[in-house]
Amino acid sequence: MKRVIFRVDASVQMGMGHLTRCLTLANILAEGGTASCFLVRSHVAALAALVQGNGHAVRLLPDPQWADPEAANSDRSYAHWLPTTWQQDAQQTYQAVEEIGPVDWLVVDHYSLDAHWENACRRDGLRILAIDDLANRPHDCEILLDQNLVQRMETRYRDHVSASCVQLLGPRYALLRPEFVEQRRLLTSRSGEIGRILVCFGGSDPTNGTAKALQAIASLGVSEIAVDVVIGQSSPHAESIVQLCGELPHAQVHRGANNMAELMRRADLSIGAGGGMTWERCCLGLPAVVVDIAANQVGALTALADAGAALYLGSGASVTAETLADAIRSLQADSARVKVLGEAAFALVDGEGSARVRVELGSRF
Secondary structure (H helix, E strand, C coil): CCCEEEEEEECCCCCCHHHHHHHHHHHHHHCCCCCEEEEEEEHHHHHHHHHHCCCCCCEECCCCCCCCCCHHCCCCHHHHHHCCCCCHHHHHHHHHHHHHHHCCEEEEECCCCCCCHHHCCCCCCCCEEEEECCCCCCCCCCEEEEEECCCCCCCCCCCCCCCCCEECCHHHHHCCCCCHHHHHHHHHCCCCCCCCCCCCCCCCCCCCCCHHHHHHHHHCCCCCEEEEECCCCCCCCCHHHHHHCCCCEEEEEEEEECCHHHHHHHEEEEEEEEECCCHHHHHHCCCCEEEEHHHHHHHHHHHHHHHCCCEEEEECCCHHHHHHHHHHHHHCHHHHHHHHHHHHHHHHHCCCCCHHHHHHHCCCC
């Protein structure tokens, strides 16, 4: 049996996007009979059930009782995402791979890990796929995947990977779940009129953009607008979000929604953050007002705005409810612009990225 190991973590700080896209890839590989095992650090243990619920194995890498990753990895801007040194993480990963083996591919999706870690994990017959967004460090991998639309996309990894590395770059390779392709087929043309708004700032929403968006919608004074609000199961803002929704006549809260693609298809406008949701919205041609909630989202959202596929307002930490309300009003008054935003987004992502990545991996098994 073919086997793939995923090394990925998730948290409020990291968000869920890294784990979500790895799960998407593991699921589509499983359709061809490939078994996957996820290696996650023990502080991510609460998410093991999510991985296992998708039919994959999980192994926890034990966290040290005491750790000072800032000192151990002081030259690494994302060092605090790892509660230990990259050397110890690599040693634990290598040992797990040895115990699981034989393994065909090691997939790493982690900002704290780079070519040093990848090289330390190597063994005979093991190939490595690195998933990245930052282009800020070297990789020792056979395939590099960056699903984002950014400036100088084709050259940004030139100095970070070997000449033989296959680079899968851009939204053409966006790792989207199959339901987005299914809902894309059900799409009907949007008029640009805004009757239903989808609010979602990801699973963690560190800046509580959801509350700002709801306050903005309430300030419009348009009682006919329907609002779908998606928050994570463990959202720290859940209680206040439910209260705010109760003040809107047609608002519904969806906790840990498993029908995101359907909600996006039904909506006329989305208010939310960057990350993996960016390409989900594009796949369904959903016009969007967006903010960044992490520095690594700025490049993709800027490129998206430059392509005329979203209205980008800047940092979620600084954007106010009033700013969001002004943006919505401007779009309410210009249905033609809303329609163009959706059409530009729709043209960027066809939803077949996961299948393309599967073909690339399969050709090298």
